Amino acid sequence: xxxxxxxxxPGPEGFDLDAMIGDLQGEAARRRAERGFPLDDEARLGLxxxxxxxxxxxxxxxxxxxxxxxxxxxxxxxxRTRRGWRLGPAGSGRPGFTDDPDTDEALFLxxxxxxxxxxxxxxxxxxxARLRRVENQGDxxxxxxxxxxxxxxxxxxxxxxxxxxxxxxxxxxxPGRVVCFGVDAEEAVAILRAGGVDAYGLVPDGxxxxxxxxxxxxxxxxxxxxxxxxxxxxxxxxxxWVREPVATVRTLLAELARVTPMLVIVSVAPWWxxxxxxxxxxxxxxxxxxxxxxxxxxxxxxxxxSSAEYDESGASYRVVARRSR
Amino acid sequence: MKxxxxxxxxxxxxxxxxxxxxRTLCEHLVALRAWEVEVFTTCAISAATWADEYPPGDACLNxxxxxxxxxxxxxxxxYLELYDTIRLDPEAVPDRVARRFVELVxxxxxxxxxxAADSDCDLVAVTPYLFWPAVHGVPRLGRRVIFHGAAHDEPxxxxxxxxxxxxxxxxxxxxxxxxxDLVQRTFQVAxxxxxxxxxxxxxxxxxxxAARAALGLSSDERFVLCLGRVERAxxxxxxxxxxxxxxxxxxxxxxxxxxxxxxxxxxxxxxxxVAGRQSEEVKWGALAGCEFLISPSAWESFxxxxxxxxxxxxAVLVNGRCExxxxxxxxxxGGMWFDQYGDFEVAVDTLLADxxxxxxxxxxxxxxxxxxxxxxxxxxxxxxLADRVVTAWxxxxxx
Numbered sequence: 001x002x003x004x005x006x007x008x009x010p011g012p013e014g015f016d017l018d019a020m021i022g023d024l025q026g027e028a029a030r031r032r033a034e035r036g037f038p039l040d041d042e043a044r045l046g047l048x049x050x051x052x053x054x055x056x057x058x059x060x061x062x063x064x065x066x067x068x069x070x071x072x073x074x075x076x077x078x079x080r081t082r083r084g085w086r087l088g089p090a091g092s093g094r095p096g097f098t099d100d101p102d103t104d105e106a107l108f109l110x111x112x113x114x115x116x117x118x119x120x121x122x123x124x125x126x127x128x129a130r131l132r133r134v135e136n137q138g139d140x141x142x143x144x145x146x147x148x149x150x151x152x153x154x155x156x157x158x159x160x161x162x163x164x165x166x167x168x169x170x171x172x173x174x175p176g177r178v179v180c181f182g183v184d185a186e187e188a189v190a191i192l193r194a195g196g197v198d199a200y201g202l203v204p205d206g207x208x209x210x211x212x213x214x215x216x217x218x219x220x221x222x223x224x225x226x227x228x229x230x231x232x233x234x235x236x237x238x239x240x241w242v243r244e245p246v247a248t249v250r251t252l253l254a255e256l257a258r259v260t261p262m263l264v265i266v267s268v269a270p271w272w273x274x275x276x277x278x279x280x281x282x283x284x285x286x287x288x289x290x291x292x293x294x295x296x297x298x299x300x301x302x303x304x305x306s307s308a309e310y311d312e313s314g315a316s317y318r319v320v321a322r323r324s325r
Numbered sequence: 326m327k328x329x330x331x332x333x334x335x336x337x338x339x340x341x342x343x344x345x346x347x348r349t350l351c352e353h354l355v356a357l358r359a360w361e362v363e364v365f366t367t368c369a370i371s372a373a374t375w376a377d378e379y380p381p382g383d384a385c386l387n388x389x390x391x392x393x394x395x396x397x398x399x400x401x402x403x404y405l406e407l408y409d410t411i412r413l414d415p416e417a418v419p420d421r422v423a424r425r426f427v428e429l430v431x432x433x434x435x436x437x438x439x440x441a442a443d444s445d446c447d448l449v450a451v452t453p454y455l456f457w458p459a460v461h462g463v464p465r466l467g468r469r470v471i472f473h474g475a476a477h478d479e480p481x482x483x484x485x486x487x488x489x490x491x492x493x494x495x496x497x498x499x500x501x502x503x504x505x506d507l508v509q510r511t512f513q514v515a516x517x518x519x520x521x522x523x524x525x526x527x528x529x530x531x532x533x534x535a536a537r538a539a540l541g542l543s544s545d546e547r548f549v550l551c552l553g554r555v556e557r558a559x560x561x562x563x564x565x566x567x568x569x570x571x572x573x574x575x576x577x578x579x580x581x582x583x584x585x586x587x588x589x590x591x592x593x594x595x596x597x598x599v600a601g602r603q604s605e606e607v608k609w610g611a612l613a614g615c616e617f618l619i620s621p622s623a624w625e626s627f628x629x630x631x632x633x634x635x636x637x638x639x640a641v642l643v644n645g646r647c648e649x650x651x652x653x654x655x656x657x658x659g660g661m662w663f664d665q666y667g668d669f670e671v672a673v674d675t676l677l678a679d680x681x682x683x684x685x686x687x688x689x690x691x692x693x694x695x696x697x698x699x700x701x702x703x704x705x706x707x708x709x710l711a712d713r714v715v716t717a718w719x720x721x722x723x724x
Contacts, residue, residue, distance in 0.1 A: 015685065015689065017655065020661070021661060021662070024671045024672055025668060027671045028667035028668045029667070031670070031671065032667050038570060041666060042665055042666040042667055045567060045570070045665070046665050048563055048566075049644070049646060049665070052557070052558070052560060052563060052623060053623035053624075053647070054479060054623060054624065054646070054647075054648075177516055177517075177518075179516065198717050200518070200713075214520075214709075214713055223515050225513075226509040226510060226513050226515035227515050227516045228492065228513035228516070231513070259516070
């Protein structure tokens, strides 16, 4: 089971639950290697624990592979029986997995099939990783040897601050909820709600029981997969995807186009970056926000009609986009 | 705010975690936030039959108005025949088959839905997702619904029919983040208002000495506690086997006590005591007197008993296949979990041997339980959710 939850902040001081669980599992592994540890009982009870637990419906393939691992506690070897060849446990005198030879055969057949499926699954994962690498070749900032624009740590708040008072006027009043994503999502939600807009937010990290209950911890990509078509009135993206390759941004814009007719993007991209680096290099540099012009091009491809404006200082911009088709 | 509640059974005689939670939530919304609450329900007490046991008509229970209606049909055992089909590949089950299944599971009671729909309630809470009243009530009430789905990752959740139910509601009250994650990866509902409200748990008191006497233990005997219904689905039988094996390897280990109504007969191994249903005083006395608490169930959407264990300042050990209870442990640092017998053995050894660790886990859990699951915290989260659902509903309907 994946363990992704974080302890409630502030976490108990000096208490590392993960380390403790790791130690316990290490000790359990050590005991399993000892003579006399009831491996058969553990295997039987483990299967029963599985049988009496919720069965994740997806991914089924991984589940099969996991089950196969358990079944392989007795490696299969072919042997002659009165009814012909069958697969059975290795080693003379070792018990079968169950008392019933037919059930054993079915289990071992399942083992073989599941292993084949696992091979396919691994191959697919490998292909996905290779595909991701190819996609990321468009974002070659790491290879360019160019200066890294990492001095943006304080910039998002400044950029958002320049635009936040004007947020509600550019958004539709419901129908449709408005999702705000990014580091300042909580503030954006508060402003929009004060302006009568039904907004909720997503932030990359933080306490899951937040002071503002309708600002959730999570990433936009996962969130969008669980939003139905056309369900949102708008999306407000505050300093989005600074480190994402363009190919990923395109995918996210396609998802956004599926769920909402309107986007507002507030970001920081000081004009001097491009005068120093040139527009293409600025876009490809690490830790950079995309230039407003790049957004316009990407949004056009995603089916939005958009416009951009910089603030008076030229340090940040806002893009407003409406779906055209 | 005027809240309605559609629930298959309601009353003090009803035994069930979700039903108890909703009843106490309603009562506290009335007491702490001055809400008006009306309940629309059947006359059933038992979920095994849905038989009409309460008289139909109106009643008032702790300032909550209850409207009870006789059911057209209860639970028909023929649903088990369809269940085999559903379990094999729920995503491929046609709606007509799923509807037939839901009808056989019951309780079929159109009057409950009709009265709720005609009521002047601002919002209607509906629970749980898999019975007839929710499947038929939610589509009719639509965005007025706060859905307490109490969802588990079970075949019924993956019926295509359920997409229309979960997608129609106005907002979700989840028992745990694990439940929210499950629902949001199963249905496209993440944009709808939702809140992980959790359950409120109230501390009780009891005398450990009196509890030991009631449980048939000697006056200073150490014991480990498992609280809740003794039934296969709750993992009781598996825990008895795990403990039996543990005692074979640790013959001097303390005994394990099961405290709760016995629904499935349990073959009792050495070192296990089945105490059956006991009073609240005995329960809290046992909690106070035990070494630590074990929750073997893999089918929890919240687990009241785990939080009760922490309120009694006890460490907990939970089934690693149960996401909500593992999540409680992770977030609180108040307990451990096991996946296999080996982990179980090491965890039990450690908890029995290390009193300082037990105290530390218990203290962590108690802080977590009190911070998030007191009634004022719970009702505030719920009221905030209700406001958002009303806002979204008004927006959606152009109001």
